Amino acid sequence: MHPANSDLTVPTDALPFAELGDRLARHLFDAGLRLDSLHTVFDRQTASAAELRHASAAVGEVLDRLDAVLRETALTVLAFAAADLAHDREPTH
Numbered sequence: 001m002h003p004a005n006s007d008l009t010v011p012t013d014a015l016p017f018a019e020l021g022d023r024l025a026r027h028l029f030d031a032g033l034r035l036d037s038l039h040t041v042f043d044r045q046t047a048s049a050a051e052l053r054h055a056s057a058a059v060g061e062v063l064d065r066l067d068a069v070l071r072e073t074a075l076t077v078l079a080f081a082a083a084d085l086a087h088d089r090e091p092t093h
Contacts, residue, residue: 016080020073027069031062038062 041047041055 017077020076024069024073027066031066034062035059 038055038058041051044051047055
């Protein structure tokens with residue numbers, strides 16, 4: 001958990017979701033920083049073809065990584081939800 005938020009308490013059953021949210025937010029922030037630095041290449045009138053190819057490839061890498069993180073997050077959330085549903089359906093005696 002981020003030190004600035006260390007005084008927050010998260011219920012134990014919500015901890016995996018908090019960790020997923022934190023991971024996703026960090027990846028989105030990192031992607032934003034990377035894309036922000038790359039946009040200057042596309043905005044520059046004097047960018048060479050090699051610079052544009054390199055920047056384009058870097059954008060593709062950022063998007064591929066985001067796609068992977070979003071897919072992993074979605075699958076993890078689905079697994080948690082399925083486990084929670086299975087637990088809710090267990091007979092209580």
